Amino acid sequence: MSARTERQVIARLQTGIPNLDAILHGGLPKGVMTVLAGPPGSGKTILAQQICFHHIAQGGRVLYFNTLSEPTAKTLLYLRPFAFFDPAKLDDGIRFIDLGTMLRNQGLELTSNLLMDHLKQFKPSMVVIDSFKVFDDLSHSNEELRKFTYELAVRLMAWECTSFLLGEYSPELFEHPAYSAIDGIMVAKQQEISGEQQRLLKVVKMRGTSHSREDHPFVITDAGVEVYAPSITLRREAGMLRGQGATPRMRTGISRLDDLLGEGIPLGSSIIASGVAGSGKTILGLEFLYRGAREHGERGLYFSFEETEERLRATARGLGWELDRELERGTVQLVFIPQTDILVDRDILEMQRRVAAFGARRVVVDSMSVFLHRIEDKRIVRDKVFWLANIMQNHQAVGFFSNDVPAGTSQLTRFGVEETVMDGILHLSWEKEGLDRHRYLEVLKLRNTAHARGRHSVTIGAGGFCIYPRIEEAPPPEPRVPLAPRRARVSFGVPGLDALLDGGLLEGSVSLVSGSPGTGKSTLGLHFALEAARRGERALYLALDEEPTQLLQAAEALELPLREAMEAGQVDVLYLPREHLHAARALPIVENRIRELGPSRVVLDSASDIEVRGLVSEELRQLLHALVLRLRTLGVTSLFTLEARSLYVTDALSERGLSPLADNIFMFRYAREEGLLVPMLTVVKTRGSGHDRGSHRFTLGKGGLRLGGGSGNRASSSGVGPKPRRRPAPKRGRRK
The missing domain is CATH 3.40.50.300 (P-loop containing nucleotide triphosphate hydrolases)
Structure with missing residues (x-):
């Protein structure tokens, strides 16, 4: 070992005070003379006594000099409640000596001689003088006190004793005449912090060690003194987990x-x-x-x-x-x-x-x-x-x-x-x-x-x-099946309606039904779902307007077998009441049910009930757009109903900007004929398919929705005037 390394190694004593050794960066340097300063009640006596009993447990011997004329029996009485106190160590491990009478009667010099006599007889490795401030009061001058302290320090060093001098010194003033001979100063105090009284310990000076200079809170419990220093102990642990690669x-x-x-x-x-x-x-x-x-x-x-x-x-x-x-x-x-x-x-x-x-x-x-x-x-x-x-x-x-x-x-x-x-x-x-x-x-x-x-x-x-x-943050699901280059046709389940669409809807397409109140939008949705059941497939009916009971009653009034399809597990009705529905929550709820059921068809009745303040919000558009993307990815054919603002057939479609989301758009409106309201159906748009562009009467009754009825199948698209005007037969729509 080099001479430089030897100079760096200092023997240290463990204090037995939790975290105090960490504050001292390894413990108390052996042989130092330390002042424990602080006002009465700050905890310095308990601190010193706990260090003493820990030192005894490590094989050391302690002389504890009391200068305040407190009987040893009283000192022991106050020590007994603490867990660190061991009565078996009295006399052989630690001796309590009262110097008060000698100090008052004989002065500093004779007291110093008495102290040395005890050192020679007991041969301690640790000495405590409590309180050292009494020597201040009994000395005649600063020079006498300085001389006494210096001689005491030399003699204790000769006996290789680690010593503590306790005193009621002010934490703010350290211009004591004896401090030039002192190796260390620790201060205990009480202070109000944020409305709370706390005990604090600070190491002001300690020769031979690089110590913390912060105020550290401490408490006194039945176990003794415990100092808290997270800034020291936690920092020392922080380096243990560095450099471990990917986290x-x-x-x-x-x-x-x-x-x-x-x-x-x-x-x-x-x-x-x-x-x-x-x-x-x-x-x-x-x-x-x-x-x-x-x-x-x-x-x-x-x-x-x-x-x-x-x-x-x-x-x-x-x-x-x-x-x-x-x-x-x-x-x-x-x-x-x-x-x-x-x-x-x-x-x-x-x-x-x-x-x-x-x-x-x-x-x-x-x-x-x-x-x-x-x-x-x-x-x-x-x-x-x-x-x-x-x-x-x-x-x-x-x-x-x-x-x-x-x-x-x-x-x-x-x-x-x-x-x-x-x-x-x-x-x-x-x-x-x-x-x-x-x-x-x-x-x-x-x-x-x-x-x-x-x-x-x-x-x-x-x-x-x-x-x-x-x-926009929800990831789309994986495609269930890849779409074939040529998609099959999907039947509506309404006689005559498939013929208007060149044989039905394209598989995986999205249809928007914009309808006036009472024109049969929900009934069309029921037909669409029940046709899946008839073909041995599954359908999901999302009801935002009517409860399942109301939906069943309406189906039974029209003699549509919804109850049977539900009992067979072929049609699942998911009710999302508007008072509990929030636009941002609809998509995950629907998506989870689609994953569980695996339907080939989905009906949303009606999309208007997701609206905010009566208008089509941007949130609604985003919701329907995301739902459409998911349904298309899964190859599900879907139908959305939407409440129209217009009661009668007009030039305005009133689907409120949602047409880009749909492959097919159907308009349900009323026309006035001879004082009667006649429901009309118009195929406004089909993507990738031809369609009939005319407006067609339909009826609602037993068996559901049927095209035709009244005075004829075709009707005026305007619906205005006492009599409908006949038009030439419509041309077939060109394929897009």
């Missing part, structure tokens, strides 16, 4: 959330779930743990500062989750820390300890804004958030940190600094729309991940979170 990722298991998060959340990430009260942050965090335990076998820790364990259990039961079972299995732990008991640095280290001991892969802190609510300095908030994130990184866990934001503001987080430290932000909103409120989720940030953009609709109910990805 694996985590799937949350929450409905469609993984679709929004791209490849998944990189392990070691910290995610903020921010939002106003009631937006679902607690449920999102709880489901994150539950899905991880139940579906992936990953252990999860939930730190709650607001909800008790029983309330969290009750929430899970109300959502239909078997969280109690996961708690019994030991895959999930709920830790409740009342808001009034929060001590930030202590709790950060407690989180780190629990994450490490439990082997947690998923961690939820609910909420971070409550946890840090007493801290007013944003710089300190940033530091604490950094150490919380560091815990996740150190243990390759994923952390969800709920964060309350004030209602009515544009803030993304409570303090305004968290988003720069954390790896991701999930923003939850809870907005009023008309007479109702709707929830949304937006992925604002996720480092190193290509995530979905924009807001996505959310509902919370049985099963937990249900997310409806924004239309």
Whole structure:
């Protein structure tokens, strides 16, 4: 070993105070003389006594000099409640000596001689003088005190003793005449921080070591003194996991959330779930743990500062989750820390300890804004958030940190600094729309991940979170079958109607039926679905206007076998009531049912019920466009009905800009003939097929919809005037 290396090695003593050795970068240098300064009640005596008993447990011997005339019996009385106190070590391991009487009667010189006599007899490796400030009061001058301290330091060094001089010195003033002979100064104090009284420990000076110079909170419990220094202990762990190559990722298991998060959340990430009260942050965090335990076998820790364990259990039961079972299995732990008991640095280290001991892969802190609510300095908030994130990184866990934001503001987080430290932000909103409120989720940030953009609709109910990805962000399904170059024809199931279309609809096409109220749009949809059942296929009927019971009654009045087809499982009616329907949620609901059923035909009755404020919104157009793309990809032939604004036949189609979505457009209107309203059908458009361009009367009755009836089959397209004018026979439409 080189001489340079030898000079760097300093023997150290472990203090036995949690985290104090880390603050001292390895422990207390052996043989140093250290002042423990602080006002009465700051904890310096307990600190010194705990170090002494730990030193004895390591094989050392301690002389503890008391200068305040406190009987040894009283000192021991106060020591007994502490876990570190061992009465078996008295006399042989530690001796308490009272110097008070000698000091008052004989002065410094004779007291110094008495102290040396005890050192020669007991041969200690550690000495404590409590309180050394008494020597200040009894010395006649600063020079005398300086001389006494210097001689004491020399003699203790000769005996290779590590010593502590306790005193009620001011933490702000260190111009003591004896301090030139002192190797180290540690200060204990009490201070109000953000409305809370805290004990703090600071190492001001320590020769032979590069120590932390920060104020570190500490507490005194039955176990003794515990110092909290996350900025030291967590930083030392941070380097352990560097350089491991590509980072694996985590799937949350929450409905469609993984679709929004791209490849998944990189392990070691910290995610903020921010939002106003009631937006679902607690449920999102709880489901994150539950899905991880139940579906992936990953252990999860939930730190709650607001909800008790029983309330969290009750929430899970109300959502239909078997969280109690996961708690019994030991895959999930709920830790409740009342808001009034929060001590930030202590709790950060407690989180780190629990994450490490439990082997947690998923961690939820609910909420971070409550946890840090007493801290007013944003710089300190940033530091604490950094150490919380560091815990996740150190243990390759994923952390969800709920964060309350004030209602009515544009803030993304409570303090305004968290988003720069954390790896991701999930923003939850809870907005009023008309007479109702709707929830949304937006992925604002996720480092190193290509995530979905924009807001996505959310509902919370049985099963937990249900997310409806924004239309342009939802990936299309894989094609079920490739489309043949020449597609087959699909029958409507209405006598005479197929003939107007050169034999029927093209397979996989989309038809839009724009109709006046009562003209038979729904009946046409029933024919279309029942024709699939007659051919041994399946159909899905999406009812947005009529409940299944009403639909069955209407079908039975027309003698259409809808009930039989439903009982046979050939026609499935999915009712989506308009009061509960949100445009952004319709597509995932429909798509899931299509995947489950595998229909060849789909009827949507009616698309008008997805509209917002009575107009065709851009959201509706996007929804129908996305649905059309999915249906075409799957080779499904579909029919959409749409309520028309016009009652009578006019020059305007009134399909409100939706024609580009449809391959075929049918117009159902009334014409006035001799004081009567006569329903008329016109094939306005067919893509890739010829069609009859005339307007045709039809009737509704037993058996459903039938072309013809009244005074003839053809009618005026205008429908205006007392008598219809006859026209020449229409030309056949050219193929597009």
